[in-house]
Amino acid sequence: xxxxxxxxSKDTRSGFGAGLHELGKTNPNVVALCADLIGSLxxxxxxxxxxxxxxxxxxxxxxxxxxxxxxxxxxxxxFTGTFAxxxxxxxxxxxxxxxxxxxxxxxxxxxxxxxTLGEDGAxxxxxxxIGLMKMLPHMCVINPxxxxxxxxxxxxxxxxxxxxxxxxxxxxxPNFTPADQPFEIGKGIVLNEGADVSIFATGHLVWKAILAxxxxxxxxxNAEIINIHTIKPLDARLILESAxxxxxxxxxxxxxxxxxxxxxxxxxxAREEPLxxxxxxxNDSFGESGTPDQLMEKYGLNxxxxxxxxxxxxxxxxx
Amino acid sequence: MAQPTTxxxxxxxxxxxxxxxxxxxxxxxxxxxxxxxxxxxxxxxGSLGCTELLVSLYFKVMKHTPEPFDMDxxxxxxxxxxxxxxSPVFYSVLARSGYFPVSxxxxxxxxxxxxxxxxxxxxxxxxxxxxxxxxxxxxxVATGAxxxxxxxxxxxxxxxxxxxxxxxxxxxxxxxxxxPHHKVDNLIAFVDRNGQQIDGPTEKIGGLGDLxxxxxxxxxxxxxxxxxxxxxxxxxxxxxxxxxGQGVPVMVLMDTQMGFGVDFMMGSHKWHGVAPNxxxxxxxxxxxxxxxxxxx
Numbered sequence: 001x002x003x004x005x006x007x008x009s010k011d012t013r014s015g016f017g018a019g020l021h022e023l024g025k026t027n028p029n030v031v032a033l034c035a036d037l038i039g040s041l042x043x044x045x046x047x048x049x050x051x052x053x054x055x056x057x058x059x060x061x062x063x064x065x066x067x068x069x070x071x072x073x074x075x076x077x078x079f080t081g082t083f084a085x086x087x088x089x090x091x092x093x094x095x096x097x098x099x100x101x102x103x104x105x106x107x108x109x110x111x112x113x114x115x116t117l118g119e120d121g122a123x124x125x126x127x128x129x130i131g132l133m134k135m136l137p138h139m140c141v142i143n144p145x146x147x148x149x150x151x152x153x154x155x156x157x158x159x160x161x162x163x164x165x166x167x168x169x170x171x172x173x174p175n176f177t178p179a180d181q182p183f184e185i186g187k188g189i190v191l192n193e194g195a196d197v198s199i200f201a202t203g204h205l206v207w208k209a210i211l212a213x214x215x216x217x218x219x220x221x222n223a224e225i226i227n228i229h230t231i232k233p234l235d236a237r238l239i240l241e242s243a244x245x246x247x248x249x250x251x252x253x254x255x256x257x258x259x260x261x262x263x264x265x266x267x268x269x270a271r272e273e274p275l276x277x278x279x280x281x282x283n284d285s286f287g288e289s290g291t292p293d294q295l296m297e298k299y300g301l302n303x304x305x306x307x308x309x310x311x312x313x314x315x316x317x318x319x
Numbered sequence: 320m321a322q323p324t325t326x327x328x329x330x331x332x333x334x335x336x337x338x339x340x341x342x343x344x345x346x347x348x349x350x351x352x353x354x355x356x357x358x359x360x361x362x363x364x365g366s367l368g369c370t371e372l373l374v375s376l377y378f379k380v381m382k383h384t385p386e387p388f389d390m391d392x393x394x395x396x397x398x399x400x401x402x403x404x405x406s407p408v409f410y411s412v413l414a415r416s417g418y419f420p421v422s423x424x425x426x427x428x429x430x431x432x433x434x435x436x437x438x439x440x441x442x443x444x445x446x447x448x449x450x451x452x453x454x455x456x457x458x459x460v461a462t463g464a465x466x467x468x469x470x471x472x473x474x475x476x477x478x479x480x481x482x483x484x485x486x487x488x489x490x491x492x493x494x495x496x497x498x499p500h501h502k503v504d505n506l507i508a509f510v511d512r513n514g515q516q517i518d519g520p521t522e523k524i525g526g527l528g529d530l531x532x533x534x535x536x537x538x539x540x541x542x543x544x545x546x547x548x549x550x551x552x553x554x555x556x557x558x559x560x561x562x563x564g565q566g567v568p569v570m571v572l573m574d575t576q577m578g579f580g581v582d583f584m585m586g587s588h589k590w591h592g593v594a595p596n597x598x599x600x601x602x603x604x605x606x607x608x609x610x611x612x613x614x615x
Binding site: 031052053057058060062063064065066067068069071072073075076078093094096097098101102103 | 397399463470
């Protein structure tokens with residue numbers, strides 16, 4: 001099992017803030033909108049240095065999505081910022097009609113996704129957003145794993161023509177992605193090559209998959225660990241290549257089982273290469289208040305849960 | 320695809336007379352009733368009621384370039400239709416001002432058409448800049464487009480039309496708060512105040528009360544006009560334009576009659592989303608006589 005050294009832990013939302021600020025300097029068409037959550041989204045630096053390209057919308061997310069669609073008419077590249085819940089479920093029809101169906105070049109940037117939002121509880125912990133967004137035709141859906149990758153993804157989506165959903169979170173997590181690693185939309189990253197099982201993880205679960213890989217190595221299991229940061233378009237070639245080699249698959253994500261990464265990979269395998277699959281995800285449940293670590297443990301989204309899923313799926317593997 | 324012939328289309332022209340606009344409006348009304356009749360679906364009532372507004376904007380007021388169509392519309396006036404169900408009047412006016420061939424009106428609501436039931440950019444119909452149909456979204460979009468113009472140093476104007484029933488949507492009021500706060504003063508919004516919606520008179524379904532007072536208290540400059548008379552509508556638009564650039568957006572509450580121009584369709588919500596039959600079409604066309612009809 002490879003080692004993944006890191007010098008510090010940081011929040012992915014700060015990676016977004018840093019990327020947005022850099023875009024302010026490098027791309028004059030980039031504009032930003034926020035629904036009363038500048039600090040939470042780490043948009044402060046952009047607001048301070050590019051006030052004429054920042055729009056404070058107030059607590060009016062539906063209006064924010066419409067404004068963003070309108071700003072594209074005239075060549076702007078709007079980045080909207082609010083929590084994942086208010087970026088998707090609250091404004092689904094606005095995104096569907098004014099952005100997705102209208103083919104507008106809007107970047108919907110969503111923080112505090114999933115259980116790791118923590119103490120605020122289930123009203124704010126959306127676990128359905130990947131599913132909502134990936135169902136929209138032509139919507140690109142990205143869930144990076146750490147600070148550096150979120151920053152790189154933020155830069156990359158500015159150069160991509162079309163609507164994007166960029167999902168990130170609140171807690172600090174090990175920042176192990178090399179700072180100079182370019183972000184390629186739709187291209188998974190093989191973190192560790194292995195022969196016994198393929199673990200496809202996204203977002204905060206990527207680090208948990210690495211921790212699980214170490215525990216599995218101690219048990220003599222050689223796991224292939226792949227970071228699928230782009231849920232749509234899915235890197236089908238890489239996923240099938242790995243699955244055909246290891247003959248069994250585990251998916252891991254901070255999302256409902258329905259509609260998430262595991263669901264996309266299950267569809268792919270069912271069509272192309274039916275193989276045993278286990279999903280580490282929330283199983284048809286809302287979240288609740290608690291610390292991020294407590295919640296990830298209670299809802300089975302940590303390295304222990306991944307190890308258990310690997311053992312289960314390997315037992316199902318054809319001998 | 321063939322370009323429209325000059326007899327069917329009219330270039331935008333600030334000097335156009337009311338008599339000329341009247342002729343265009345009657346031809347547009349002929350298109351509306353023929354389009355909805357042909358597919359036995361669509362929304363003639365609101366389309367007929369807003370004909371004077373769209374004809375005024377596209378043939379006299381707005382500076383715009385139909386061909387080649389440019390999505391960004393830099394240095395052009397832009398129009399957004401928020402109440403997308405009145406697509407027949409929008410399509411007719413776009414075709415007759417040269418955005419696409421008039422003959423294409425015959426494809427309205429049919430399979431593989433660019434003229435979807437509600438306006439869409441997805442099929443790349445020139446002249447459409449946003450999909451609309453699910454109500455309440457157009458004011459936000461128009462406000463964003465107006466702010467893009469400001470960032471671009473583009474001094475042209477953004478126009479948007481909403482239905483009055485549509486004002487029951489909450490997003491409208493989010494946008495109504497936002498635009499004055501952000502001093503979006505290159506925006507003229509129209510409300511088609513026909514007092515009707517699908518289930519009946521608007522005041523019975525979800526009373527809007529004193530719209531002038533509501534929008535004024537939100538910080539808008541508000542004008543009122545008869546929207547079915549060029550003689551009253553054109554001066555109101557001119558006054559609205561004179562109020563631009565003063566730090567506040569402008570709203571024109573336009574009193575109209577649903578179904579205007581066809582006597583048996585006028586003033587009733589019953590023609591909101593119902594197409595005329597053969598006999599009713601013939602009767603309607605008799606009332607819509609034009610000197611030189613150029614039906615598609």
